[in-house]
Amino acid sequence: MRGSYDNLKHGADVLENSAQRLRLYKSTRLHRITGSLPLCSDSKSDHQHPQNLRRSAVLVCIFQGNNGHLRLILTKRSSTLSSHSGEVALPGGKRDETDVDTALREANEEIGLDPSLVNVVAVLEPMLNKHRTIVVPVVGILSDAKAFDPCPCADEVEAIFDAPLEMFLKDENRRTEKMKWMGQNIIIHYFEYEIENAKYLIWAFTAAVLTKVASVVYERLPDFSELDTKSWDVAITGYFSKMRVHRISMIL
Numbered sequence: 001m002r003g004s005y006d007n008l009k010h011g012a013d014v015l016e017n018s019a020q021r022l023r024l025y026k027s028t029r030l031h032r033i034t035g036s037l038p039l040c041s042d043s044k045s046d047h048q049h050p051q052n053l054r055r056s057a058v059l060v061c062i063f064q065g066n067n068g069h070l071r072l073i074l075t076k077r078s079s080t081l082s083s084h085s086g087e088v089a090l091p092g093g094k095r096d097e098t099d100v101d102t103a104l105r106e107a108n109e110e111i112g113l114d115p116s117l118v119n120v121v122a123v124l125e126p127m128l129n130k131h132r133t134i135v136v137p138v139v140g141i142l143s144d145a146k147a148f149d150p151c152p153c154a155d156e157v158e159a160i161f162d163a164p165l166e167m168f169l170k171d172e173n174r175r176t177e178k179m180k181w182m183g184q185n186i187i188i189h190y191f192e193y194e195i196e197n198a199k200y201l202i203w204a205f206t207a208a209v210l211t212k213v214a215s216v217v218y219e220r221l222p223d224f225s226e227l228d229t230k231s232w233d234v235a236i237t238g239y240f241s242k243m244r245v246h247r248i249s250m251i252l
Contacts, residue, residue: 001073001150001160015064018217019141022122025216054133055126058092059103060213061118062165063142069164070217072210073142075111075152076159076200088202090209092135099123103138111160112151117142124212129205130181137209161200163193165217168202168210171224 065071077089091107100123104115118140126134142148150160167173173192178185189211190203202210211222 001162014068014070015062015141015143018062018070019119019121021217021219022139022213025122025124053128054131055095055099055136056093056133057095057099057102057106057136057138058090058209059107059113059118060090060137060139060209061107061113061142062139062213062217063145063148063162065145065162065164070166071162072165072213073111073113073160073162074200074202074206075157076161078154078156078158087206088200089206090137095136099136100138103136104140110153110157112153113142113148117144117147119143122216124209124216127205127208135205137213139213159198161195161198163195163200163202165210165214167191167193168207168214169218169220169222171222174224176224 061073062070063073073091075089075091077087091110091113092103093106093110095102097105100120104113104118104120107113107118108115119142120138120140122139124137124139126136129135152158152160168191175190177188177190179188180186188204189207190201191207193200193202215221
């Protein structure tokens with residue numbers, strides 16, 4: 001994995017404080033509602049039957065790196081994949097069990113992260129991606145980073161690397177793009193990151209998830225001013241009218 005676990009300091013307090021903030025984070029009513037939706041892969045009828053939306057989960061795994069800074073594990077997807085090829089992503093995939101089980105299973109399969117090393121501390125609000133899939137971010141703490149021996153799945157993962165969590169709150173190496181989706185004007189965030197001579201672009205859905213997690217952990221809003229609330233909560237009343245759900249987190 002690109003990054004370093006060398007010279008790790010004793011970070012129990014930092015990690016525990018972060019875990020506590022995440023545990024105290026209150027999930028929304030929407031999360032409780034979507035959590036009970038049945039699973040279905042028929043996306044063609046999701047406008048008429050919102051319960052048919054696909055569901056998946058991703059793992060945001062936080063650990064303490066050099067100088068006591070909090071970092072998280074990311075992947076660069078294989079260029080041979082049919083969707084999101086070559087993009088930076090969080091480990092995750094289609095939900096077959098619970099959101100937590102799915103996120104841990106996928107992380108194990110994609111990057112070789114043993115589920116027993118991860119202490120899950122929070123499950124955040126679902127987001128709706130551009131493929132109309134409900135994606136649930138599961139947040140876990142990796143207390144013993146040295147115990148993690150990265151092993152990328154060659155068919156799915158081109159590279160495993162880590163990045164500082166706080167960078168997603170800073171107005172550095174960042175740009176935005178405005179676009180319209182389902183009749184709403186939204187803002188897409190792009191973060192450029194370089195480590196060990198490798199350059200990565202973290203954007204859209206992944207950037208939105210990590211900005212949300214960083215805001216909870218550091219208990220502050222991002223430094224940049226373009227945090228349009230529509231990037232987080234977009235009214236899609238018609239989409240979920242049969243369930244009487246009027247707001248859902250969404251980012252492309």
